[in-house]
Amino acid sequence: MVKVKALVFIGLLLGLIASAIAVIYFKYNARLMFIEIQKQEAALDQYEVEWGQLQLELTTLTEENQLEQVARDKLKLIVPQRDKIIYIKP
Secondary structure (H helix, E strand, O other): OHHHHHHHHHHHHHHHHHHHHHHHHHHHHHHHHHHHHHHHHHHHHHHHHHHHHHHHHHHHHHOHHHHHHHHHHOOOOOOOOHHHOOOOOO
């Protein structure tokens, strides 16, 4: 009878220890996943800021004056004279 109680006690004690270790393990994994989520959210925020900057730059560059200025300064392009333009009909 004493042996049975001792075995039950040891079994319950081992179950308690295993349960405690499982709780620690899963809590640790949850924290690692939370840290990863925080990193990904920070990266997403950075991408959103970059996207906004690119949208602003696109808006600025698509303005006709700015586009013409870039074509003249950086690409050294000029508007051809009217008599030099050749129209091709399809």
